[in-house]
Amino acid sequence: MSDRRRINGPVGATIPPVSEDGASREVAGSRGGRSRPPNAIRKMYLKTGVTPSASGSAYLEIETSGRSGVSGLKLSCTVHGPRSLPRSSPFSPHIILSTHVKYAPFATRQRRGYLRDPSERDLGTHLEAALRGAIIADRWPKSGVDIIVSIIEGDQDRETSKTQGDESWDLMNALSGCITVASAALADAGIDCVDTVAGGVAALVSDKGDASPSIVIDPIPSEHDRILAACCIAYLPTRDEVTNLWFKGDLPASDTELYTKLVEKGIQASAKANRVLVECLGETVG
Amino acid sequence: MTVIPEATLSVLPRADGSARYAHAGYTVTASVNGPIEAQRRDEHAFEAHVDVVVRPAAGTGGTRERHLESIIESSLTQLILVKNFPRQLIQIVLQIETTPDNDYVNTKLVQASLNFPIVPSLLQAAVLALISAAVPMRATATASVVAVVSQEGTKRLVVDPSPRDLEQAQSVHVLAFTSHDELLLAESEGDFTVKEWDGVYEAALKICCRPTSTKAGIDVMLDDSEDAAGSDMRQFLRSTVEAKVAADLYWK
Amino acid sequence: MAAPSLSFSRPVFAKLSPHPYLLRTLAPQPPSDAAASRTNGRAPQEARPVHIHTSSLSHAHGSALVRTGDTTVICGVRGEVLPVANIPQYRPQATQQQQDDGDERADERGGLGRGELKDYDLLVPNIELATGCAPQFLPGVPPTTLAQTLSTRVYSLLHSCRVVDPKSLRIWYTPPTEVGNNMDTEEQQRQQEEADDGDDGPQLVAYWVLYIDLLFVSLDGNPFDAAWAAVMAALRDTKLPAVRWDPDRQAAVLQNNSQPTTTTATAAAAVPGQGKNSIKTTPLPVAGLPVACTAAVFPEKKHGGESMAASAAATVGNRHWILLDPDRSEETLCGETITMVVDCSSGGGGGETRIKSIEKQGGVVLGRELIRGFAGVAEKRWKEVRDAMQ
Secondary structure, eight states, X not given: OOOTTSOOOOSSOOBOOBOTTTHHHHHHHHOOOOOSOTTOOOOEEEEEOSSTTSXXXXXXXXXXXXXXXXXXXXXXXXXXXXXXXXXXXXXXXXXXXXXXXXXXXXXXXXXXXXXXXXXXXXXXXXXXXXXXXXXXXXXXXXXXXXXXXXXEEOSOBXXXXXXXXXXXXXXXXXXXXXXXXXXXXXXXXXXXXXXOOEXXXXXXXXXXXXXXXXXXXXXXXXXXXXXEEEEEEEEETTTTEEEEEEXXXXXXXXXXXXHHHHHHHHHHHHHHHHHHHHHHHHHHHO | OOOSOEEEEOOOSSSSEEEEEEETTEEEEEEEEEEEEOOGGGOOSSSOEEEEEEEOSSSOOOHHHHHHHHHHHHHHHHHBOGGGSTTEEEEEEEEEEEOOOXXXXXXXXXXXXXXXXXXXXXXXXXXXXXXXXXXXXXXXXXXXXXXXXXXXXXXXXXXXXXXXHHHHEEEEEEEEEETTSOEEEEEEEEEEOHHHHHHHHHHHHHHHOOOOOSOOSSOOOOOTTOXXXXXXXXXXXXXXXXXXXXXXXXXX | OOOTTSOOOHHHHHHHOHHHHHHHHHSOOXXXXXXXXXXXXXXXXXXXXXXXXXSOOSSSSEEEEEEETTEEEEEEEXXXXXXXXXXXXXXXXXXXXXXXXXXXXXXXXXOSOOTHHHHTTXXXXXXXXXXXXXXXXXXXXXXXXXXXXXXXXXXXXXXXXXXXXXXXXXXXXXXXXXXXXXXXXXXXXXXXXHHSOGGXXXXXXXXXXXXXXXXXXXXXXXXXXXXXXXXXXXXXXXEEEOEEEETTTTEEEEOBTTSOOOGGGGGSOOOOOSSTTOBOEEEOOBXXXXXXXXXXXXXXXXXXXXXXXXXXXXXXXXXXXXXXXXXXXXXXXXXXXXXXXXXXXXXXXTSOOEEEEEEEESOSSOOHHHHHHHHHHHHHHHHHHHXXXX
């Protein structure tokens, strides 16, 4: 059933052009290896107030990894509220967050539709969990706030083949960006938080040259041969609290230390992002 | 194809007002209900909300119908004395019944682009239905569509162009005037100059705003010697309503 | 007004009663000698400056970011391949030669019927407002009437202006020798075809479909002008990859520079791409540069629907101002709007201004003279936007 509220494309299916000889060329060509030290995050650019008509807004751009054809993350976030809940909704003693994460149709290698898909809903749920822990929710009873993140460009390599299934790892990076940008927008909207929350990603990767897998922060899937596991963390630095933890991958159950290490590195990445966040907010105030 | 417009008033028994209008291959039935209570979200504290719904001849409406609705709505809001009915709703439903078929033109069911020639029929049907519903109005309106077709190097104006003409037209224009000779609506697309638009304006003005003969009745004099084809829309509107009133008052 | 002790600051007054506030700034009372201006500080016929950035998105084939004041819109153009086998009502048009001839005939006729572009839905523009770009546009609801109307207007204008030539969207395949299928190779293919029998000539196997997606980051009035400028800038920025049709896979295959090119593909304007094994691309030819210019009419009396007595009365208090490039607060106060799309690029810039579209609705103030005069305003705007595009 076509969407009659939008202009639909041709009835027949359209396909993006395929690459010459499948995956092999791509893998050989675009593997550049990691260009940063394992515990450094990419440079990011954060700016608040991009949407003046919203209560708060922010724009986050994470630098591309130096090679072209690899896109960095570009996110824009708007916050609307706090405002009164509709009459129909039941009484709530605290503020109700509604988060909405949407990829733009041109954000990824495959064109995205306009309807939210499950992964986008997933991101929204994680984002809500991460922010709920930071907002002082009982200051606004009976009210709601809308937090909308548009992913203008995903963190994805255009030329990498899909074989590795790195889409799922991209979600991690996207979520960490969403958390950071939403936190900045919340601060811009003047909504009281216990602390600024920022997202960070750490991953266990194995590269061809290395014998044993190593832990890196802020990984780019295309820079590594294989990502074994990754975790995305939302962290409040002054309280030393984690508000959201998302762990994914394949780890030996016996090695519990590896889990702790990965979380530690995630916190480290988050703290680094937080520094950028605080600096940006400081500039706005000062 | 009919060049002379045809209209019937009050065709639907249950609506407050209705009209069927047929012109240039298009048939549109309009129904008007109102003023009625508006839904909370449509309610306006100082004026009536005019809600226009356009239904295509086949299938459900898409983005194009929404665009048509917004054009018709903004025009009718100017005509209806909306200030007289605060917090009320005037609902107008326009059902397109037939569209001109043409073997030479590839007609596709769903097209998003604006369908210019239907606009006058929609507007005319809506105005007639509003009269039939006795909704107070500041003025009535008449509309026409004019195409500029270039043939063998010369450009000529075609009033009420056929689908075939539209295929070959350089530009298509829809103009609507109120009964005070004010330009109410102007939509044009294609490729033209200010001068060409002026010519189109003249032609449309002639069709829409010919001074009405005060003579009442059916024996309207259509001046056939007029070179610009097309009918006198204002006279048509008047005679249609007069005929209806005469028929309704037959028993007297 | 209230007692002097109860005076409001300007923003509060503007919010409480916007209409008298804007009226007072546009028509200052005699004692004050302030120049007439709008509440946003602009002169009535002053538009916001336009800033355009292109090629900032890497997944789209063409992209642009347009900012006018607080209205920001991003446009991404992406091409996907539509094999003719997937078109339900495909009407094959024998060979390339005949097809090109047919096009020329159609061009001579100057018809508005756009043939392939419309019949096969090769251009798919959509506007997304539900990004929280303004408080009334929140996600989770279907596209608003405004979003649908804007999409339709962009769609209509794309076709009526013939911005994109359907010829540049065709993908050809020559059965025996695998040749490039780029439009730049048409000449050679035609020669080849003449040598061969008609049956072996290049076949039209697929079309490019251009998905034109617009995302509003921030909306502060006049969405159409910004959206249209973004569409034009993105289309001008669009570079479609060179593809070769693979009949076995029934798919278009990207050609890259490292590959030894076949004999006929040399004419293609290969842009030095990014990266080592970049894909060869060709800029999409875009005809003309239509620019949209919108203005709203601000009436001295609130909303055109005067009472019956007033409409009969003389024209006291019937002044009006034409506000170019209205912002959001002005849009809510104005009923009548006009959008004129002009293109001054034909004839090397010195030619006559061609009007591509006029959309005037919602009022009776703008008559013939004012619309004629507005063409001059639109020309001025055209120059501003053109300069921003370069």
